[in-house]
Amino acid sequence: MDLSYTDEEKAFREEVRTFLAEKLPEDLSAKIKGGKELVKSDVERWHAILNEQGWLAPNWPKKFGGAEWNAVQKHIFEEEAAAHHAPRIVPFGLGMLAPVLQKFGSKEQQDYWLPRILSGEDWWCQGYSEPGAGSDLASLKTSAVREGDHYIVNGQKTWTTLGQHANMIFCLVRTDKDVKQQEGISFLLIDMDTPGVEVRPIILLDGGAEVNEVWFTDVKVPVENLVGEENKGWTYAKYLLTHERTNIAGVGFSQAGLTAVKRIAKAEMAGGKPLIENPHFAARVAQVEIDLMAMSTTNLRIVSKAAAGTAPGVESSMLKVKGTIIRQEINDLARRAAGVYAMPFASEAIEGSNEALPDPLAAGPVAAQYFNNRKLSIFGGSNEIQRGIIAKVTMGG
Amino acid sequence: MNFELTEERQMLQDSLRRFLRDRYDTATRNKILESDSGLSEAIWSELAELGVIGALFTEEQGGFGGKGFDITTVFEELGRAGVVEPFMETAVLAGGLIADLGNEEQQGHVEEIISGALQLAFAHGEPTSRYDLFRVSTTATVKSDAVVLSGRKAVVLNAEAADMLVVSARESGDVADEDGISLFLVPKDAKGLTVQGYALLAGGRAAEVTLDDVTLPASARLGAAGKAAHAIEARIAAANVAQVSETLGAMETATRLTKDYLGTRKQFGRPIGTFQALAHRMSDMLIEMEQARSAVINAAGNLESDRKVREKHVSAAKNLMGRTGRLIAEDSIQMHGGIAMTQEYELAHIAKRIVMADHRFGDTDHHLERFIAFSAA
Numbered sequence: 001m002d003l004s005y006t007d008e009e010k011a012f013r014e015e016v017r018t019f020l021a022e023k024l025p026e027d028l029s030a031k032i033k034g035g036k037e038l039v040k041s042d043v044e045r046w047h048a049i050l051n052e053q054g055w056l057a058p059n060w061p062k063k064f065g066g067a068e069w070n071a072v073q074k075h076i077f078e079e080e081a082a083a084h085h086a087p088r089i090v091p092f093g094l095g096m097l098a099p100v101l102q103k104f105g106s107k108e109q110q111d112y113w114l115p116r117i118l119s120g121e122d123w124w125c126q127g128y129s130e131p132g133a134g135s136d137l138a139s140l141k142t143s144a145v146r147e148g149d150h151y152i153v154n155g156q157k158t159w160t161t162l163g164q165h166a167n168m169i170f171c172l173v174r175t176d177k178d179v180k181q182q183e184g185i186s187f188l189l190i191d192m193d194t195p196g197v198e199v200r201p202i203i204l205l206d207g208g209a210e211v212n213e214v215w216f217t218d219v220k221v222p223v224e225n226l227v228g229e230e231n232k233g234w235t236y237a238k239y240l241l242t243h244e245r246t247n248i249a250g251v252g253f254s255q256a257g258l259t260a261v262k263r264i265a266k267a268e269m270a271g272g273k274p275l276i277e278n279p280h281f282a283a284r285v286a287q288v289e290i291d292l293m294a295m296s297t298t299n300l301r302i303v304s305k306a307a308a309g310t311a312p313g314v315e316s317s318m319l320k321v322k323g324t325i326i327r328q329e330i331n332d333l334a335r336r337a338a339g340v341y342a343m344p345f346a347s348e349a350i351e352g353s354n355e356a357l358p359d360p361l362a363a364g365p366v367a368a369q370y371f372n373n374r375k376l377s378i379f380g381g382s383n384e385i386q387r388g389i390i391a392k393v394t395m396g397g
Numbered sequence: 398m399n400f401e402l403t404e405e406r407q408m409l410q411d412s413l414r415r416f417l418r419d420r421y422d423t424a425t426r427n428k429i430l431e432s433d434s435g436l437s438e439a440i441w442s443e444l445a446e447l448g449v450i451g452a453l454f455t456e457e458q459g460g461f462g463g464k465g466f467d468i469t470t471v472f473e474e475l476g477r478a479g480v481v482e483p484f485m486e487t488a489v490l491a492g493g494l495i496a497d498l499g500n501e502e503q504q505g506h507v508e509e510i511i512s513g514a515l516q517l518a519f520a521h522g523e524p525t526s527r528y529d530l531f532r533v534s535t536t537a538t539v540k541s542d543a544v545v546l547s548g549r550k551a552v553v554l555n556a557e558a559a560d561m562l563v564v565s566a567r568e569s570g571d572v573a574d575e576d577g578i579s580l581f582l583v584p585k586d587a588k589g590l591t592v593q594g595y596a597l598l599a600g601g602r603a604a605e606v607t608l609d610d611v612t613l614p615a616s617a618r619l620g621a622a623g624k625a626a627h628a629i630e631a632r633i634a635a636a637n638v639a640q641v642s643e644t645l646g647a648m649e650t651a652t653r654l655t656k657d658y659l660g661t662r663k664q665f666g667r668p669i670g671t672f673q674a675l676a677h678r679m680s681d682m683l684i685e686m687e688q689a690r691s692a693v694i695n696a697a698g699n700l701e702s703d704r705k706v707r708e709k710h711v712s713a714a715k716n717l718m719g720r721t722g723r724l725i726a727e728d729s730i731q732m733h734g735g736i737a738m739t740q741e742y743e744l745a746h747i748a749k750r751i752v753m754a755d756h757r758f759g760d761t762d763h764h765l766e767r768f769i770a771f772s773a774a
Contacts, residue, residue, distance in 0.1 A: 368598060
């Protein structure tokens with residue numbers, strides 16, 4: 001046991017700091033700090049900057065063009081990126097599809113799709129959930145019927161994050177209705193420009209439209225877009241979800257969020273003094289900071305173990321549950337801290353809107369973020385599903 | 398002890414509930430939310446005709462209610478339907494202050510208020526006052542027979558639609574003194590008054606109100622010079638009773654929607670409410686709902702009590718509703734899943750009303766501290 005960073009790790013932190021200081025565009029960090037939504041070109045610009053540095057895919061093996069960082073390096077990068085208000089890396093291609101292709105895809109698929117993910121040529125979205133298949137994902141009904149060299153896809157996906165920007169979608173589809181649910185699912189890559197694909201935005205309670213419904217009507221998909229074997233898609237999906245969950249601890253987000261809470265609470269006055277000096281509020285902040293410090297180490301312990309060759313199993317479910325509870329608690333504190341100035345509808349947080357808001361605290365749209373982040377404990381397998389997994393794995397049954 | 402509503406209040410509750418069920422569905426309200434004014438004048442007039450506003454004033458003031466349980470009867474129904482029209486601002490706060498403190502001429506407005514013809518706002522909080530009731534730095538300076546107001550008021554609900562504003566300003570004393578605060582009736586078109594409006598996350602509109610040497614006749618003062626603090630506190634107490642009642646109504650809707658959803662939504666081949674993890678949370682919600690109702694009853698029943706007793710119960714209710722409201726809103730969303738986060742689903746708006754109520758007239762923590770102070774006193 002040694003909690004101190006090695007000289008190499010310290011040097012790496014310096015390298016990350018220098019990179020962020022030099023290369024992170026100020027307009028992007030200002031948007032993140034102000035809680036504003038990034039437009040598509042913002043994300044593409046940041047991805048391109050990271051790609052040029054070779055840091056866009058920290059998890060990927062070097063042979064695919066990744067950085068292949070270890071757990072500590074990833075942790076350091078995440079901390080520094082959050083501290084500098086860097087945009088998050090949009091994970092659908094890089095963090096979700098890519099690991100599946102790298103493990104289960106054909107050589108041709110790897111050679112074709114992976115470089116396009118890095119270059120930003122393709123923007124991927126995820127076609128998993130359906131109106132009738134949420135927590136019970138395996139009950140999905142979107143069908144793919146083989147006809148010669150193509151599958152014909154029909155059905156509907158929902159909660160497709162940033163689907164409005166995407167040109168490609170990876171989907172779980174039903175290729176066999178007559179077997180056990182999990183054994184009739186395949187993993188298919190679909191070009192969103194194909195006739196019969198329709199994307200409809202879903203307006204959320206914070207006024208934003210980051211998620212979509214995606215409809216498929218007789219969509220022709222070439223058979224070479226099948227990943228791995230037909231009817232083995234559930235295995236790949238579970239593999240992907242494990243990766244999704246590893247990232248979902250969100251330590252960096254929480255650290256940035258906690259910094260913001262403290263900043264707001266210093267600006268906000270209560271009883272003639274900064275709110276941060278109010279013992280009751282200070283106790284709330286301290287409580288979540290203590291939890292976050294411990295979870296940060298939990299995250300490092302688990303991710304280190306995974307890097308050493310142990311697949312993250314039940315631990316990733318634990319990280320998801322605790323990580324989202326902490327993030328949501330921090331969102332709640334930011335909302336509380338802003339007092340009456342949490343009430344205005346921050347439409348400027350939404351893409352394309354410029355309505356000025358009173359924001360003497362420079363708090364940003366804290367209440368909208370609080371509501372938006374209720375999604376954290378719902379998506380990627382709800383926290384109830386995660387607790388079910390933990391119980392099943394540790395107690396059997 | 399008797400926990401039944403009087404016959405009159407029961408009738409008001411029934412007619413209000415029926416009206417709002419028929420006339421104020423999710424789609425109708427979402428149109429109101431998206432409109433420039435953020436409120437429906439038609440709904441306003443019809444509710445006024447039903448007696449919603451009259452029920453918030455006493456008989457001496459020209460109404461037919463005005464007690465704690467009249468307020469709860471009205472606002473619980475408004476909350477149940479997620480009504481965003483500014484009855485709190487016009488009737489309970491600004492209208493109430495005019496009725497409580499006004500001279501004969503000023504009280505003449507009450508009739509217009511009850512008929513639904515007048516919109517009002519209460520401009521009291523300031524950018525650095527947070528939830529402190531007596532922290533007023535806006536100044537009122539007497540110049541011969543006129544009074545000049547200067548300062549800024551924060552997040553003033555209904556300021557744009559208001560015909561007149563009731564504005565608090567300090568005539569003497571230090572910034573947080575109880576003594577020295579006066580109230581003024583300021584016409585919306587007064588020279589030097591600027592209203593910068595914006596929409597609110599949970600519906601309705603508010604504004605930053607700037608007073609730049611707004612000159613008024615001394616007759617614009619409501620009540621005695623420098624002595625408004627306790628009248629403001631009593632009105633905020635009434636507003637808090639209205640607020641917790643509205644939140645209770647909204648929580649009932651959230652609970653009902655969640656119960657229905659748990660019974661109909663199927664995953665893994667069965668209604669999700671049959672999973673114990675969710676069933677127990679639903680049970681906890683129902684237990685907390687009973688606590689919430691009792692806290693609201695305690696506050697309403699003590700609204701006419703002496704100051705210390707009244708304020709202790711008001712703060713108890715506001716603290717409990719802040720905690721319980723958060724639980725009900727968050728667990729309702731969680732047990733629904735993604736659907737609850739979509740604007741077209743009723744719960745989205747209802748959950749926002751519940752949570753954002755904690756940002757009005759003091760949050761959970763503020764009222765915990767206040768409860769301690771009033772318990773010790």
